[in-house]
Amino acid sequence: MKTSCEDCGAAVPDGRDGCQRLFDEILSREFGDYRYAKLHRLTVDTYSLQHPEKYMRSGKSFVAHLTGMCAAVEGGDAMAVNQAVQQWLNGPRAIERPREPPPGQRGHLTIVHLHTAAGADEHASRVREWARSAWTAWSAHHQLARQWIGEATRERIKR
DSSP states (O other): OOOSOTTTOOOOTTHHHHHHHHHHHHHHHHHHOHHHHTTHHHHHHHHHHHSHHHHOOSHHHHHHHHHHHHHHHHOSOHHHHHHHHHHHHSSSOOOOOOSSOOOSSOOSOOHHHHHTOOSHHHHHHHHHHHHHHHHHHTGGGHHHHHHHHHHHHHHHHHO
C-alpha cells in the first residue's frame, strides 16, 4: 500500500487516490459552507500546481492555474487578473505548455495541512500558507506567469 501521494508527497494512505479524497472533502466543505468558500479559487490553484499532470494538462489550464496562483499570492486585484486571463484564454487561442518541467518538489506543505484546519479562520490561514509553499516551489515559472498576466491585461485594455 502506498503511504504518500506520488505528485505532492502528502503523507496519506493510498497515495494519489488518498490525496484526491482529501481534496474532494475540502471542496465539499468549501461548497457546503460559505465561511470556507472565500479562498476556493486559491485552494483549486494550489492543488493543481501540486498535481499538474492531472489538473494542468493543457496549455490553457496550465496558464489559468499558474496565473491564478501568481495573482493571489503576489497581490493586486486577483479577481480582475483572473477575469482578464479568462477572457484572454477564451476562444481558439493556442497555448502550449512550457518546456520547463514542473518542479519535482512542489512545496513543503500539502493538502494534509489544510485538511486538519479547525474552523473557517484557520482554514483560510492554512490555504494561504499552503499556497505560498507551492508558489515558492514553482519559482522557475514565476516570470512566465507574470508575462502571461501582462499579455492578458494589455489585451483587455485594448477592448
